[in-house]
Amino acid sequence: MALKTTMQTLVQKTAASTTLTLINSPIPSPTPNSDEHLIQIKACSPCSGELLWPKNFPPPTERPLIPCPDMAGIVISAPADSPFQPGAEVYSRTNYIRPGNAREYSIAVTEELARKPKGLSFVQAVSIPLSAMTAWQILFVHAFPTEQEMGIEEAKAVWKGKRVLVTAASGGVGMWVVQLARMLGAEVIGTCGSGNANLVRDLGVGEVLDYRKVDLKEWAGQDGNAVDVVVDCVGRQALADAWWTVKDGGVVLSIYQPPRGVCPAGFEGTGVRDVFFVMQPVSRQLEEITRLAEAGLCRGIVDSVWPLEQFEEAFKRLDGGHAKGKIVFDLELNR
Template sequence: MQAIRVHPAQPPTPPYSPSNPAPSTSLHLDNIPIPHPTKPGELLIRIKATTIIRDMLTWPETYAHPYIIPGNDFAGTVVEIFLSGEESTFKIGDEVFGMVHADRPSTWAEYAIVLESEIALKPKGIEWEGAAALPLSGMTALEALFDHAGLSLLEEGDVEAQKENEKKEVLITGAAGGVGIYLVQLAATTGLRVIAASSSNARNGEFLQEIGAHEVIEYSALEDVKNRFDIIVDTVGGETLARCWRYVKEGGSLISVDSGSFNFVEEHGKRGVGRDGVKE
């Protein structure tokens, strides 16, 4: 089968690592044997679509072993199931999608081994590409809003909760991006007023409103905003995230899903950017 693999650095270049990321030229299309399931719960999937994540070459898992095959999200068909005497939930020919564990990237290939617990049947109305784009981005958005920001879905008929939520605003930066579009849709289900930040209203405004944003705002229009938002979920990082400290209310929540901003509270504190009274 064909697979894209990360080839190791050649001397005198230091070994690649998260602090010395491999360049794109280290990615090679190789011909390697097709793997086969060897344990209960394993299936072989013929990959129809996968995803490219911006920061993948900075992840520690990318350097777990030489010649690793990147990729975690996927959509494809089941072509082989490990026979262990137990009936599988899936059958040959099933169209599925899912995400392999972060420690086992492998989906930038024609075939990949996955676990039954990592897949679900692909809805008929979703194309291969759309199904592959969902798992990591959707899960990231879900965790940001419901685990870290503490939001919950409105219960049917709970008018008081709905009125209370309608008073609150959530700002989502990078709203038209891979994670941002799920944040907008999920935030809208909570009844909060969703403000989507975009670099261009002309390009993204109509689309973002169609998926649930109550207002679309360009970054330049945020310059004079202070202490406005109850919750901010940032997907951009960098200076955009640093400016968010001004926009969030006292007692509000500021969350970033940008992988390069995992320690932003500490880093911003050293720069004197952060402030007390904000939940991270």
């Protein structure tokens, strides 16, 4: 397939600055004799706070600072032994060691890729990978660690009847924790603003706590309210407050920061395990999520769709903290 030689690319000017600019750059080439695939990007999605990552967590090797770890697109070239041959519709959360996907063509390796769910558009599909795999790793890997990752039936046996508090239940990751935890048989309590209460109830939250009005320490002091697991997607004060809700022997897990660092003074719970982890893309997990999405058991939610040229407005919406679902760039709008 003949390709043009340059493409639109959204770049972050420096690691110390969150300023973005849209440029023309050369189309990337997969490394010969590797598992790299060239993907024509149809849609991509940014992650909240990612423009701070290059400064706070510098990539291991110098690379262009291109945002948007989530992508959906069509394979243009692939290794001969890849299950994703040219023409395949795929999606992924690509690894941070390489540039992101806010560009017309990008690179992904076999271990990051999965089939795009049938029946979903590229825009719908791209709302899934990062958030869903993070939630999957919370529930199947880290909250109740075993010698190996749990399968769905094993996880159902572990999670059935457990009480789980999800902070920012209406956020990108929170929505997926709610859906998957509910599917596994857990009783889900979620914090969010009142405007998102109906949304999270629809996804599976049994009790909604308005974070602006509910004192979690006071709420947890009422009989029967303590939880087995806290899943924190916010960090800082929300995480500190959530410590009060966990039972003795429970788990406080955060994807934002190590929970022990904000454990409140006076907390007297015993045997509480605290977990912090950074999500890694795993093709096998994303394939499981594809099957669940195709079966209608869970879904991604798109807040808004933008052409790449409107990146400033899109990131402003993202950074405002009030998006209901994922911000998505539809690159078909640029063509």
